[in-house]
Every structure is written in structure tokens, then in C-alpha cells.
Amino acid sequence: AQSVSQHNHHVILSEAASLELGCNYSYGGTVNLFWYVQYPGQHLQLLLKYFSGDPLVKGIKGFEAEFIKSKFSFNLRKPSVQWSDTAEYFCAVNGISGGYNKLIFGAGTRLAVHP
Amino acid sequence: NAGVTQTPKFQVLKTGQSMTLQCAQDMNHNSMYWYRQDPGMGLRLIYYSASEGTTDKGEVPNGYNVSRLNKREFSLRLESAAPSQTSVYFCASSGPGGEDAYEQYFGPGTRLTVT
Numbered sequence: 001a002q003s004v005s006q007h008n009h010h011v012i013l014s015e016a017a018s019l020e021l022g023c024n025y026s027y028g029g030t031v032n033l034f035w036y037v038q039y040p041g042q043h044l045q046l047l048l049k050y051f052s053g054d055p056l057v058k059g060i061k062g063f064e065a066e067f068i069k070s071k072f073s074f075n076l077r078k079p080s081v082q083w084s085d086t087a088e089y090f091c092a093v094n095g096i097s098g099g100y101n102k103l104i105f106g107a108g109t110r111l112a113v114h115p
Numbered sequence: 116n117a118g119v120t121q122t123p124k125f126q127v128l129k130t131g132q133s134m135t136l137q138c139a140q141d142m143n144h145n146s147m148y149w150y151r152q153d154p155g156m157g158l159r160l161i162y163y164s165a166s167e168g169t170t171d172k173g174e175v176p177n178g179y180n181v182s183r184l185n186k187r188e189f190s191l192r193l194e195s196a197a198p199s200q201t202s203v204y205f206c207a208s209s210g211p212g213g214e215d216a217y218e219q220y221f222g223p224g225t226r227l228t229v230t
Binding site for chain 2: 004009032034036042043044045046049051090094102103105106107108
């Protein structure tokens with residue numbers, strides 16, 4: 001069965017620290033990969049996505065992620081976090097299953113950035 | 116473009132009561148989805164509709180029913196609410212084809228409490 005693992009459930013950083021959130025997936029076929037962010041009290045917004053091509057993808061607000069096929073990983077990075085990055089981050093994998101586009105989410109990582 | 120809208124934003128129900136959560140999208144998307152979000156569990160798919168006139172069960176369909184009223188609207192009904200259905204419910208939609216079919220757009224959510 002397809003699954004997505006996010007290794008860190010809670011991360012606490014100080015402003016200007018670097019961020020890396022881990023994401024591993026299990027799926028045998030071609031995958032599309034996503035990171036979504038949910039700011040406090042808001043709905044999910046797309047941070048970045050990977051479909052094909054350059055495995056290093058850049059998203060909004062200075063975030064980037066690297067797809068490493070051999071490791072089934074799609075880790076999210078940001079060189080210098082800000083207080084406004086405090087949010088919950090969800091990795092998601094999409095594949096065709098049962099004839100429709102199925103999006104499987106990880107459990108999420110809560111990031112708290114202190115000034 | 117309003118994107119994906121949901122009503123109501125908040126709801127409190129007593130055990131055994133029924134209610135319908137409404138969702139509408141104005142992006143001409145074919146596919147629509149209902150998820151529930153619980154702490155530490157990410158988002159889990161309740162039901163989805165690949166196109167107007169079709170609906171299928173997702174990962175956690177028990178206790179719910181859905182209606183794809185037309186291309187724009189997809190409602191979720193709780194016939195007899197239970198405390199285990201206390202959650203935040205998100206509606207999402209995805210586009211007609213190509214890469215658009217894989218990216219899902221989310222509504223603002225409905226926070227439901229069942230006492």
C-alpha cells in the first residue's frame with residue numbers, strides 16, 4: 001500500500017536557522033510529489049510540486065525540495081526560516097490508484113519558529 | 116475566482132444529529148474530494164468524485180454519504196453524528212487533465228464538534 005512518512009512531528013527553530021523536513025514515500029509507480037503548508041487557522045496551500053525533470057524544485061517563500069528517487073525521498077528545505085514560517089507542513093504523494101488520482105498525505109510536521 | 120468554498124465554518128452537533136457540509140468550486144474542475152484532518156494523522160480521504168455523476172469511497176467512508184449535485188458542488192452528509200466524527204473537514208478539487216489533474220486545491224475547512 002502507498003504510504004508517506006514524515007519523520008519529524010514537531011520541530012522548533014530560531015529565526016535564521018536552516019530547515020530540513022524529511023519525507024519518504026512508498027509507491028512502486030510513477031509519482032508526483034507535493035509539499036503543502038497550513039498556517040494557523042487556514043487551509044492547505046501548495047508550497048511546491050514535482051512532476052518530472054530537475055529533481056530540485058523551488059517553491060514559494062524560499063522553500064525548495066529535492067526528489068531522490070533511489071531513496072524514495074522528497075525532503076523540504078529552507079536556508080533561513082522566519083517567524084512567519086510557523087505552520088504545519090504536509091508531504092503528499094500522488095499516484096493513479098483505482099482509476100483516479102489519489103493523494104496520500106503524511107501525518108504532518110508542526111514547525112514553530114521563535115524570534 | 117473564489118476557488119473552493121465551504122459552509123459552514125464551524126458547527127457543533129449533538130450525538131445522533133444529522134448535517135450536511137457544503138462545498139463548491141468555481142475552477143471548472145472535474146474531480147472533487149472530502150478529507151478529514153485529525154491531529155497526528157494528516158488528511159484522510161473520506162469520499163471523492165472523479166467526475167459529475169460519480170462518487171467513490173476513500174479511506175474512511177463509514178458514517179458519511181456524499182452527493183455530487185453538479186460539476187460545481189459536492190456535499191458531505193453525516194446521517195447520525197458520533198463523537199468520533201469530531202474533526203476538521205476539508206473539501207478539495209482538481210483540474211481537468213494533464214498536470215492539473217494531480218494538483219488539488221483546498222477549501223478553508225469546517226471545524227465540526229460532536230458532543
